Structure formats: C-alpha cells, structure tokens
Amino acid sequence: MAVPLKAPAATPPDFDAAFRDRLDALFAWRRDVRCFRTTALDPAEYDALLAAACRAPSVGFSQPWRLVRVREAGRRAAIRAIFEAANSEALALQPAERAGLYARLKLAGLDDAPEHLAVFVEPEPETGHGLGRTTMPETIAYSAVLAIHTLWLAAAARGIGVGWVSILDPQAVAQALEVPAQWRLVGYLCIGYPAEASPVPELERAGWEQRRPLAALLVER
Amino acid sequence: MAVPLKAPAATPPDFDAAFRDRLDALFAWRRDVRCFRTTALDPAEYDALLAAACRAPSVGFSQPWRLVRVREAGRRAAIRAIFEAANSEALALQPAERAGLYARLKLAGLDDAPEHLAVFVEPEPETGHGLGRTTMPETIAYSAVLAIHTLWLAAAARGIGVGWVSILDPQAVAQALEVPAQWRLVGYLCIGYPAEASPVPELERAGWEQRRPLAALLVER
Numbered sequence: 001m002a003v004p005l006k007a008p009a010a011t012p013p014d015f016d017a018a019f020r021d022r023l024d025a026l027f028a029w030r031r032d033v034r035c036f037r038t039t040a041l042d043p044a045e046y047d048a049l050l051a052a053a054c055r056a057p058s059v060g061f062s063q064p065w066r067l068v069r070v071r072e073a074g075r076r077a078a079i080r081a082i083f084e085a086a087n088s089e090a091l092a093l094q095p096a097e098r099a100g101l102y103a104r105l106k107l108a109g110l111d112d113a114p115e116h117l118a119v120f121v122e123p124e125p126e127t128g129h130g131l132g133r134t135t136m137p138e139t140i141a142y143s144a145v146l147a148i149h150t151l152w153l154a155a156a157a158r159g160i161g162v163g164w165v166s167i168l169d170p171q172a173v174a175q176a177l178e179v180p181a182q183w184r185l186v187g188y189l190c191i192g193y194p195a196e197a198s199p200v201p202e203l204e205r206a207g208w209e210q211r212r213p214l215a216a217l218l219v220e221r
Numbered sequence: 222m223a224v225p226l227k228a229p230a231a232t233p234p235d236f237d238a239a240f241r242d243r244l245d246a247l248f249a250w251r252r253d254v255r256c257f258r259t260t261a262l263d264p265a266e267y268d269a270l271l272a273a274a275c276r277a278p279s280v281g282f283s284q285p286w287r288l289v290r291v292r293e294a295g296r297r298a299a300i301r302a303i304f305e306a307a308n309s310e311a312l313a314l315q316p317a318e319r320a321g322l323y324a325r326l327k328l329a330g331l332d333d334a335p336e337h338l339a340v341f342v343e344p345e346p347e348t349g350h351g352l353g354r355t356t357m358p359e360t361i362a363y364s365a366v367l368a369i370h371t372l373w374l375a376a377a378a379r380g381i382g383v384g385w386v387s388i389l390d391p392q393a394v395a396q397a398l399e400v401p402a403q404w405r406l407v408g409y410l411c412i413g414y415p416a417e418a419s420p421v422p423e424l425e426r427a428g429w430e431q432r433r434p435l436a437a438l439l440v441e442r
Contacts, residue, residue: 012250012418012420013243013246013247013250015243015247015377015378015379015380019240019243019378020375020378020379022234022236022240023244023247023374023375023378024269024273024276024375025234026234026236026244027273027276027277027371027375028276029233029234030278032278048245050435050439051435052245052248054432054433054435054438055245055248055249056248056370057251057253057370057373057385059387060424060429060430061422061424061425061429061430061432062430063432063433063438065438066438066439066440067438067439067440068439068440068441068442069439069440069441069442070442071441071442072442075442086355086356089355089356090351090352090353090355090356093351093355094350094351098350102352127430127433128424128429128430129315129319129429129430130311130314130315131311131323131424131429132311132387132388133387134307134310134311134314134388135307135310135311135387135388135389135390135391136387136388136389136391136406138359138362139387139408141359141363142362142363142366142407142408145363145366145367145370146366146370149277149278149366149367149370149371150248150370152278153244153374154241154244154245154248156236157236157240157241157244158236158241159236164278166280166353166354166356166357166360167353167355167356167357168356168357169356170356170357177442178442179440185357186363187360187363197233199233201282203281203282203349203352204282208281208282208349208350208352209281209282209283209348209349209350211275211282211284212275212284212348214271214272214275217275217284217286217287217288218271218287218288218289218290219287219288219289219290219400220289220290220292221289221290221291221292221293221296221398221399
C-alpha cells in the first residue's frame with residue numbers, strides 16, 4: 001500500500017541558510033491541529049507521511065512503532081466514545097474557573113479529520129536486540145514518539161495538519177482496535193488539511209497557557 | 222545566554238516541493254552520532270538549537286523540558302563513570318556471539334563531543350494545568366522527547382551531530398547533576414560536529430540490525 005523508502009543520495013546534502021530558515025519556520029508553524037477540513041488526503045502524500053515516520057531514530061535501531069490506520073466507522077465510533085468518557089472525567093478535574101475554558105477548547109478533530117492513525121509501541125521487539133534500553137526501558141516508547149514527530153513535521157511541510165489526542169484510555173483504545181495484547185498506545189493522531197494556520201499554539205491563543213522563556217528552562221552545571 | 226525565540230512571520234510559509242525533498246533528506250541523513258570532532262560549537266548555532274528545542278509541541282502547552290548544559294569536568298567524569306558501569310552490565314546481558322560486536326560499537330561520544338546536554342522532564346509542571354495528561358501521564362515525558370528531536374533536526378540542518386546516550390542509570394545522572402528531586406532524566410545528549418556522515422544508521426552498517434519494511438509495521442482496522 002505504501003511506497004517503499006527511497007534510497008538517499010550517496011553524498012550528504014548541503015543544507016544552506018535558506019533551508020534552515022524554512023526549517024525554523026516549519027517548527028514555528030507546526031501546530032497541534034484540532035479543526036480539520038473533511039477533504040480526503042492525497043494518497044501519495046499520505047504514503048509519504050508513513051515513510052517519513054519510519055525514518056525516525058529508534059533505540060538500538062529497534063523500529064518499535066506499530067501503525068494502525070483506523071478506517072472502519074464502527075472503530076472510529078468506539079474511539080470517539082472512549083474520548084468522550086475520558087474528556088468528561090478530565091473536565092471534572094479542572095477547577096471551576098478553568099472548566100469553562102476547557103469545555104470550549106475543541107480537543108479532538110475526531111469527527112472531521114479524514115485519517116486516523118493510532119501509533120503503538122511493541123515494548124519487547126526482537127529488533128535491536130535490547131541495545132540501549134537496559135537502564136532506560138522507556139526509550140522504546142520514546143522511539144515511537146520520535147516516529148510520530150517525524151510524521152508530524154513531514155505533514156506540516158505538505159500543508160497537512162496532525163492533532164495528537166491523548167485524552168483517551170489507552171487500554172480501551174487497544175481493545176477497540178484489536179491489536180496484539182502486548183502493544184501499548186503511544187498516540188492517537190487525527191490527520192487532515194487544517195481549517196486554519198497560525199504560528200501561535202491554540203492553547204496560547206485561547207489564554208490557556210503562555211510560552212515560557214528559555215532562561216526559565218535552562219541551567220548550567 | 223541564549224537568543225530569544227524570534228517571532229514567526231505573520232503569514233504561513235509556502236513549503237514547496239524543493240523544501241520537502243530537502244526535509245526528507247534531513248530525515249534520512251540525521252544520524253545518532255557517536256564519533257565527534259572536538260571542535261567547539263559556534264555559540265550562535267548552539268543557541269539556535271536550544272531555541273528550536275523550545276519550539277517543540279508539548280501536552281497542554283506544558284513545556285515540561287528542563288535543559289542542563291553540562292560543562293564542569295567533574296560532572297562529565299561522573300557521567301562517564303555512570304555510563305561505563307551501565308555499559309558493562311549491558312554487555313554482560315548480550316549473548317556471546319553478539320557481545321563482541323556490542324563491545325566494538327562506540328556507544329558514546331562522551332569523551333569527544335564538545336557539548337553535553339542532559340534533558341529532564343518536570344513531571345508535574347504547573348504550566349499546562351494538567352490538560353491532556355489525565356489518562357496518559359506519560360505524555361509529559363513524551364513532550365521532552367519531542368524537544369530533543371526538534372533540537373536534533375535543527376542540529377542536523379547545521380551539520381551538527383547529536384548522540385543520544387541511554388545506557389545510563391537515570392537517577393545517578395540526576396544526582397551527579399544536582400537537579401531538583403522531582404526531575405526525571407529523558408535523554409543525555411552529546412553534541413558536536415560529526416566525524417563522518419552517512420544516510421545509513423551506524424547499527425545497520427555494523428550489522429547489528431536491518432531496516433524493517435513499512436508493510437511489517439502497518440495494519441488497517
């Protein structure tokens with residue numbers, strides 16, 4: 001279904017200042033998208049996103065990400081119900097002065113996004129032979145996070161939006177999708193053409209949170 | 222010390238096919254670097270990497286990454302000792318036929334890389350007000366992983382290599398760096414100009430592991 005990975009060129013590309021400026025712009029404009037147009041994705045572009053995901057780094061080259069393209073209406077309805085249950089609980093945990101804002105934030109593009117991709121991790125892959133994860137086994141899930149992020153950036157470069165839905169019971173999602181018992185959900189992605197573009201996160205625009213200065217996040221030792 | 226984030230342009234950039242090709246090349250050539258030249262990084266480029274890291278997405282816009290630039294010789298020696306202890310243990314866990322290969326893989330650029338950056342996560346940041354992580358609290362650490370990956374790509378676009386060292390006791394690293402008690406190590410990065418470039422992962426070149434086809438990693442539901 002998906003295109004194989006193209007063999008890269010034999011000599012390293014020359015990434016010039018113009019490319020770096022555009023890459024910085026890509027980082028700045030890559031949003032967590034919640035409002036999608038329902039237009040179907042171009043199949044070649046969709047395949048390019050999956051190929052990009054598989055270019056991500058992984059601990060011990062273990063490639064532990066497992067991608068589930070969710071297309072069946074019944075499965076999507078089950079995911080929606082799982083989200084609604086978790087969202088109600090999360091809303092109840094917010095103090096009253098924030099709950100109103102929380103309720104207004106459209107937290108999922110589950111209804112409109114033409115593509116749903118559930119990303120799982122295989123926690124004990126044979127691939128990689130365990131290298132690099134003896135003391136920090138969480139790096140295996142981190143590898144799946146890196147695949148999601150690579151896909152996300154490849155999407156943004158194509159004018160395609162990705163929304164990462166984390167307000168979900170991960171075990172319920174695994175059950176609804178009937179994946180192998182040992183797989184663990186890392187992220188559930190809505191993918192489609194965004195209804196709007198902005199260099200400012202939706203949560204910042206909505207007054208939920210502000211960007212922190214680097215000085216507050218950096219120390220020296 | 223570090224440059225503030227530049228305000229992005231007011232209109233979305235037009236990412237054209239040429240940019241996308243170069244972005245794909247960036248994904249293909251971004252390596253987990255173990256062999257570094259000892260040349261110091263250009264300070265402006267180093268600052269640009271930290272600024273890029275802070276452009277990463279984060280759950281609830283929580284920005285939970287905490288960056289520790291490790292410069293003191295004593296601290297670096299402590300990290301090296303922590304790596305050596307964990308590496309010996311990991312070596313002992315490999316079957317005999319793999320142990321020789323494992324021992325030959327240069328698993329850390331700790332001695333040569335001019336910059337060391339330890340990336341921690343603040344597991345309970347006030348920022349973000351808990352949004353999005355009620356059911357999947359691991360998304361807070363995932364946000365720090367996304368910061369690492371953003372930095373990694375920004376580095377590769379500048380001809381700068383990053384090596385993620387995970388063969389470490391994370392609590393020992395936290396102690397050696399005297400960080401706040403609640404911070405948890407997500408990744409320890411060696412950063413510097415790489416001694417070589419390749420589109421093929423070192424572990425693949427060394428015969429440790431092969432790339433898996435997308436078809437083996439994708440299912441439909």
